[in-house]
Amino acid sequence: MAGSQSDDEKGTAQRVKDFAYEKTPEKFKNASDFQIRLRTGTVYVIICIASILAGDVPTMLFLAATAGICSAEFFYMLRSDAKMPNEWIGVVGAAYLPIAAFFFGLRGIVAGALLLMLALTLWYVFWSRARMQDVGVSLFGALYTGMQMACIMLVRTAFPGTDGGLLVLLLFASIWANDAFAYLVGRKFGKHKLAPRTSPNKSWEGFFGGLAGGVAVWFLVGQIPSVHIDPLQTFVLGAACGLAGVLGDLCESRIKRSVGFKDSGTMMPGHGGLFDRCDSLMTTATAAFVLLVLFGCINPVL
Numbered sequence: 001m002a003g004s005q006s007d008d009e010k011g012t013a014q015r016v017k018d019f020a021y022e023k024t025p026e027k028f029k030n031a032s033d034f035q036i037r038l039r040t041g042t043v044y045v046i047i048c049i050a051s052i053l054a055g056d057v058p059t060m061l062f063l064a065a066t067a068g069i070c071s072a073e074f075f076y077m078l079r080s081d082a083k084m085p086n087e088w089i090g091v092v093g094a095a096y097l098p099i100a101a102f103f104f105g106l107r108g109i110v111a112g113a114l115l116l117m118l119a120l121t122l123w124y125v126f127w128s129r130a131r132m133q134d135v136g137v138s139l140f141g142a143l144y145t146g147m148q149m150a151c152i153m154l155v156r157t158a159f160p161g162t163d164g165g166l167l168v169l170l171l172f173a174s175i176w177a178n179d180a181f182a183y184l185v186g187r188k189f190g191k192h193k194l195a196p197r198t199s200p201n202k203s204w205e206g207f208f209g210g211l212a213g214g215v216a217v218w219f220l221v222g223q224i225p226s227v228h229i230d231p232l233q234t235f236v237l238g239a240a241c242g243l244a245g246v247l248g249d250l251c252e253s254r255i256k257r258s259v260g261f262k263d264s265g266t267m268m269p270g271h272g273g274l275f276d277r278c279d280s281l282m283t284t285a286t287a288a289f290v291l292l293v294l295f296g297c298i299n300p301v302l
Helices: 002-023 033-054 056-079 087-126 132-157 162-189 204-223 231-259 274-294
Strands: 193-195 199-203
Touching (some): 056 087, 162 199, 162 204, 162 231, 199 204, 204 231
């Protein structure tokens, strides 16, 4: 009886797939990898732009959801490496940090990180199967995704009106430009491997091409009325963010290779998981926030 029910369910699922395929326009059938990647990337860009320009609250919700999903993908990968992270505490903690940044600024992030550490400490003390390495993975995953997404929230709320949104969009655009230029230059001229063991497809030629593209975008920051920054600081900001983005990309590549994963997930066809798409964004956001504070563009208050 159970086997028959299972066969019926499979048959129903197949009929649904066949019906959906028949109703799909011809130009969308049998799409190439590039077409799939382009369509998925377009949807992602539209969601990013719409959320950020809609205001602080939509930005907060977008960042919280992104942090939660990225941390969940991180924990899923680490479980295959004989780790047992506490996904519930980690995902909730990661998603909470951008929310805390919106409501309470840096104080909220500090308090959120301390609450996260307290929750994991209680879990470790009262659940005998928890190991210290599991606590470390849970804490790192939540902070790596959530705290760095919270930096974007701090940048968004640091400037009035749409200026904060424009600055965050330029942050995103610099990463997209870096990726695009790195891909195009690396494909055309790439001969020298950047990190053959960690990410064999990256080249030094693509690295410098991507860095130039990202720096070019950052020079638009000076055109935002509320952001007072000189050209030299803009160049330093662009170069540092470009380097940070590459570091984030290589860090995620190292994580995936260490646990035997090609992609962090399947949420974004053609790209892998959301963590794959946001690896450079996280470290770039942290570098941008720190430098904007050092340059006096942002005055964070605890």
